Amino acid sequence: xxxxxWTIRQSELxxxxxxxxxxxxxxxxxxxxxxxxxxRAAGKPDAVARLADLVEAVAARR
Numbered sequence: 001x002x003x004x005x006w007t008i009r010q011s012e013l014x015x016x017x018x019x020x021x022x023x024x025x026x027x028x029x030x031x032x033x034x035x036x037x038x039x040r041a042a043g044k045p046d047a048v049a050r051l052a053d054l055v056e057a058v059a060a061r062r
Contacts, residue, residue, distance in 0.1 A: 004039030 006025070008017060025032055044050070 002038045002042040004035050004037075004042050006035075 006021060008021060025035075
């Protein structure tokens with residue numbers, strides 16, 4: 001787990017639960033900053049371009 005996101009099981013997802021989780025995230029700047037840093041560290045800035053290149057390469061082989 002990289003720590004850059006939170007998940008809620010679909011069976012537990014209600015508007016009240018979502019509001020609760022968003023409120024927690026928005027009222028804890030340190031937790032939000034940690035999550036942002038983890039998301040940045042796990043991310044690949046050129047992911048869209050790499051995916052497009054892969055799709056084009058696969059399509060060209062057909």
